[in-house]
Amino acid sequence: MNPIAATQHRRRRPTPPRRGERLRAGLALAALVATGLALSACGTVEAAAPSCPDAMRLALVAQSVPTASYLPCLHRLPDGWQVTQVDIASGHTILALLSDRAEGRAVVVTLLPSCDAGSATAEAPRADGIRTSVYLNSISDRYAGTMYDVFPGGCITYRFDFARGPHIALMEELNDTAGLLARRELRLDLRRQFGVELDP
Amino acid sequence: MTQHAAPGRPGGAADRRESPALAGVAAPTADRSIARVAPVGRRRRPSGEAPPLPRPVRHSTRVFLAVIAATAALEAALFARPILRVVTIGDDAVLRALVALRNEPTTQVLLAVTGLGSVWVARALAWATIAVLLAVRRFRHLLTYLVIWLAVSFVAAWLSVALGRMRPTGIVILGDWEGWAHPSRPVTNLALALVGILYTLVPHGRWRNLAKWVAVAVLGLVCAARLYLGVDHPSDIAVAVVLGWLLPIVVYRLVTPEEVFPVTYRRGTTAHLDVTGPRGQAIVQALDHQLGLDIVAVEPFGLAGSAGSTPLRLRTSSRGGTSRLLFGKLYAVTHLRSDRWYKLARTVLYGRLEDEKPFSTVRRLVMYEDHMLRLLRDTGLPTPAPYGLVEITPEREYLIVMEFCDGAREIGGAPLDDHELDDALRIVRRLWDAGVAHRDIKPSNLLVRDGSVLLIDVAFASVRATPWRQAVDLANMMLTLALCSEPERVYRHALRLFTAEDIAEAFAASRSITIPSQLRTRLRADRRDLVAEFRRLAPPRPPVPIQLWGLRRVAATAAVLGILALAIVVATAYVQVAGLV
Known part of the structure; x- marks a missing residue:
């Protein structure tokens, strides 16, 4: 076969030298704005909290401890407070309330079939038929302890841990927020609103 | 070419003339004849007629969609107290009837059965499914599975909090429960796990039908147990089944249809479709x-x-x-x-x-x-x-x-004569003259038949390609030829069509990543360093840079790295939100 001279073919452009590519790429990199993405949690915890007038949500609390004659409920939250946990299951109800002045230490409200108030100091009852008491395990560095509401068929504990100083206002707000609803009242509400009997 | 046949006239009345470029070839010995109707010849598909392989939505899928839509409407209605009252009264009536059937042995058995609906069972099934899907690299199914799980979990969690429904009233609740009643989360999670296994792990056909009945039996037993024990209302169970069973089935059928994404465990790539x-x-x-x-x-x-x-x-x-x-x-x-x-x-x-x-x-x-x-x-x-x-x-x-290039063999099976060498190199010469780069020159894309070399698989070819890509074509062709010859001989023949500078440029642009993987494997198996040999033969030339940065590459690289980092964050959050930990 006769060799074909390269000049008889169409001229092909050879690979040219590159200049300025690195500079342009560097400018592009510098101009590229890094986007940050964060996942946000769904704000449904507070919606799940049993508020005092909401019979249907309080019904679940009542069903968690069928013997409890009183149920914990929440009045309107003061400014700076939020509900961070709602755990309602057979045998207990747990709510966590956090104030922006509490340094991340939430108040844990627990409904149980029974509890041992031990050597807690009696206080004025928060409702008829309830024995209210407070046990303080710290008063000097921090104001920390547990408040008990003991009643027939159940018990509500309020575990708190506040810094000294704001603790007076925080305890007042806690007392205003954490309400109690008698089971018999809830029974009547449910019968009226839904035509159901809470207990067998 | 072929004349048009009159529409609707079966029987091959059209006069078919084959392409003059096609040479007659012998029939193969293996026969994969398939059932078919009599040919009708070339005809235009009229508007409204189904294509050869239509993708209709199955009747059962339509039914499921209707049920899902009806359930969504019911859920919206439940936020109205009067409607919730009516539904609750109906639910409680059914549960009272079941309570009348209670006895101690049945209660003990069904208390144990509800353990199948525990969160740990659902999590174990979910993680096992994810592990298997990763192992078999069924990534589309895996992604669909994860999205379904996340979406359904979100919807169920939102519904349960938004509605805040109590447990059944007026009866003694025997089993343990957690959270709001509607929809039943344990039933939703178990259904999600079982349907996920059915549609991502079990092959379609007899096996899936059998597994479906087993899954239905297990889920049905758990639902019956929860109703008997008074833990859930009937409407809680019904909505949970729609969310955890029907909705995922519809999604799997639409997103991972069996015809395109079959669940199979046979060897072979997923690119190969079943043509039976x-x-x-x-x-x-x-x-x-x-x-x-x-x-x-x-x-x-x-x-x-x-x-x-x-x-x-x-x-x-x-x-x-x-x-x-x-x-x-x-x-x-x-x-x-x-x-x-x-x-x-x-x-x-x-x-x-x-x-x-x-x-x-x-x-x-x-x-x-x-x-x-x-x-x-x-x-x-x-x-x-x-x-x-x-x-x-x-x-x-x-x-x-x-x-079909019948009678052709892949290049490299036998030594090449001078004519075949020139024929192969002339292919690159013609590509250069046409301003085209093939971009995938390797032994399996070069066939030899009757002393001539054929070039196949032009899907990657590019018109007016970059000079670098054209140069790489020459390098890959010379390397392919040198595998069944000697580099000096190939170089001599190449000089008949290319200048020494062309050849030098070709191998200055050649890197491991520019050589197709099949060719790369064969070069490794060959004891000679053919790239070095050609570089020694050709005039010295500085390497041609092949990795150039531009705005698009910067953006693509940043996006890939960003997505990888985000994937780690999302995966960590996902397992918590989806309830998998």
Whole structure:
């Protein structure tokens, strides 16, 4: 076969030298704005909290401890407070309330079939038929302890841990927020609103 | 080519003339004849007529969708107290009837059964499913599974909090429970786990039907137990089944249809579609109606060397003449996605020198290859004669048909004579003259028949390609030829068509990543360092930079790295939100 001279073919452009590519790429990199993405949690915890007038949500609390004659409920939250946990299951109800002045230490409200108030100091009852008491395990560095509401068929504990100083206002707000609803009242509400009997 | 047949006239009344480029070939010994109706010849599909392989929505899917829509309407209505009151009264009536059936032995048995609905069982099944899907690399199913789980978990959690429904009232609740009653979360989670296993791990057909009954039995038992124990209302269970069972089934059927994404454990790449059954018949019909070809056999061919399509060997009828062989490549949406990932990887690796846009549809991908076949044929290159392309399913599956190079062998099976060497190098010369780069020159794409070299698989070819890419074509051709010859001999023959500077540029642009993987494997197996040999023979030349940065490469690389980092964050949060930990 006769060799074909390269000049008889169409001229092909050879690979040219590159200049300025690195500079342009560097400018592009510098101009590229890094986007940050964060996942946000769904704000449904507070919606799940049993508020005092909401019979249907309080019904679940009542069903968690069928013997409890009183149920914990929440009045309107003061400014700076939020509900961070709602755990309602057979045998207990747990709510966590956090104030922006509490340094991340939430108040844990627990409904149980029974509890041992031990050597807690009696206080004025928060409702008829309830024995209210407070046990303080710290008063000097921090104001920390547990408040008990003991009643027939159940018990509500309020575990708190506040810094000294704001603790007076925080305890007042806690007392205003954490309400109690008698089971018999809830029974009547449910019968009226839904035509159901809470207990067998 | 083929004349048009009158529409609606079956029986092959059209006079079919084969392409003059096609040489008659002997019929193969293996026969994969398939059931088919009598051919009718080329005809245009009228508006409204179904394509050869339609993708209808199954009747049961429509029913499920209707049930889901009705459930959504019911859920919206439940936020109205009067409607919730009516539903609750109805629920409680059913539960009171069940309470009347209670006895101690049944209660003990069903208390144990409810353990199947525990969160730990659902999590174990979910993690096992994820592990298997990762192991078998069934990534589309895995992604669908994760999205379904997350979406359903979100919806169920939102519904339960928004409605805040109490547990059944007026009866003694025997089992343990947690959270709001509506919808029943344990039933939702168990249904999600079971349906996920059915549609991502169990092959379609007899096995899935059997597994479905087992899953239905398990779920049904758990639902019955929860009703008997008074833990959930009947409406809580019903909505949970819709959310956890019906909705995922609809999603799996639409997003991972069995025809395109089969659950299989046979060896082979997922790119290869099953051409038996309805798809095979659709291929025959499409070739008949759209190209006037009377096909009697469709069989996979050369699967081992193909990952970007399903290659097929087609045999025409011997009626009225000699039976002929044709070659077809079946493309589907899976191949389109593979093409996109491939081009993204090349953009990140090569930068501006390989700047190319991915195809937007399967149709465009197939049209491109058909166009390249015709272009290269018109420039005088020895490529298979094109026959055209047919539509199997609109916008989803297409088949490109071309000449079958019967009697040809892959280059490298035997030593090459001088004529064959020159023939092969002349291919690159013609590519350069036409301003085209093949971009995938390797032994499996070069065939030798009757002393001539044929170039196949032009899907990657590019018109007016970068000079670097053209140079790499020359390097890869010379390396392929040197595998069955000597580099000095190949170099001497190359000088007949190229200058020494051309050859020097070719090997200055050559890197490991520019050499196709099949060629790279064979070079490694060869004891000689052929790249170094050619560089020694050619004049010295500085390396040609092949990884160039540009704005698109910067953006693509940043996006890939960002997505990887985000994936880690999302995966960590996902397992918590979806309730998998």
